[in-house]
Amino acid sequence: EVQLVESGGGLVQPGRSLRLSCAASGFTFDDYAMQWVRQVPGRGLEWVSGISWNSVLGYADSVKGRFTISRDNAKNSLYLQMNSLRAEDTAFYYCVKSVGPNFGDYFDYWGQGTLVTVSS
Amino acid sequence: SYELTQPLSVSVALGQTARISCGGNNIGSKNVYWYQQKSGQAPVLVIYRVSNRPSGIPERFSGSNSGNTATLTISRAQAGDEADYYCQVWDSSTWVFGGGTKLTVL
Numbered sequence: 001e002v003q004l005v006e007s008g009g010g011l012v013q014p015g016r017s018l019r020l021s022c023a024a025s026g027f028t029f030d031d032y033a034m035q036w037v038r039q040v041p042g043r044g045l046e047w048v049s050g051i052s053w054n055s056v057l058g059y060a061d062s063v064k065g066r067f068t069i070s071r072d073n074a075k076n077s078l079y080l081q082m083n084s085l086r087a088e089d090t091a092f093y094y095c096v097k098s099v100g101p102n103f104g105d106y107f108d109y110w111g112q113g114t115l116v117t118v119s120s
Numbered sequence: 121s122y123e124l125t126q127p128l129s130v131s132v133a134l135g136q137t138a139r140i141s142c143g144g145n146n147i148g149s150k151n152v153y154w155y156q157q158k159s160g161q162a163p164v165l166v167i168y169r170v171s172n173r174p175s176g177i178p179e180r181f182s183g184s185n186s187g188n189t190a191t192l193t194i195s196r197a198q199a200g201d202e203a204d205y206y207c208q209v210w211d212s213s214t215w216v217f218g219g220g221t222k223l224t225v226l
Contacts, residue, residue: 035215045155045163045206047215058213061121094162104210106153108174110162 002026002109004095009114012085020114022078022095030073033098033105036080038091039113048093049080050103058103063089085118092116122211124218131224132197140221142190142207152190153208154183163206167192197225
């Protein structure tokens with residue numbers, strides 16, 4: 001059974017940093033691309049970033065230059081380093097698995113999300 | 121950047137057919153994906169590549185795509201289909217979501 005468990009969310013002040021983690025299990029992690037998708041409570045979904053099996057990266061314009069996605073295949077883990085956080089980054093952040101090795105492959109499994117709140 | 125437009129809400133009588141639209145420039149040339157998100161839960165893929173259903177998704181869910189509009193159709197709507205529905209496409213090396221449609225089953 002595929003499981004994606006996010007951690008690292010919490011309350012952080014504007015301008016500060018936070019690192020999210022996603023522990024993956026139930027599949028061969030290094031064969032698949034992974035994504036981060038966020039959702040402001042009560043609002044819609046927004047793709048944040050994706051990483052292919054071979055670490056080709058993609059970012060939404062809204063986070064480019066501030067967020068960095070990475071993966072550790074040995075630890076079956078996905079990360080999102082978020083710097084220079086803004087109030088508009090407040091959202092639930094979902095770890096998502098793609099159906100194939102490239103981050104242009106669509107999504108099949110989602111974690112339950114971790115809440116990031118950016119506020120002073 | 122590419123934009124997808126969905127109606128904020130759609131209502132359907134129990135047992136009837138609901139249609140949720142997703143508008144985008146020449147979206148008919150793209151693969152479209154649909155997700156269902158029930159309250160307090162993570163999204164679930166219900167349609168991939170326009171009209172394909174993942175295992176476990178009822179045949180009542182179907183999709184189509186032509187011109188500037190993609191459509192998710194839910195036949196014989198049930199109370200359990202009440203949820204937010206999002207369309208999604210891949211464009212210019214980014215993933216784009218529609219704003220979401222709240223489906224109410226009356």
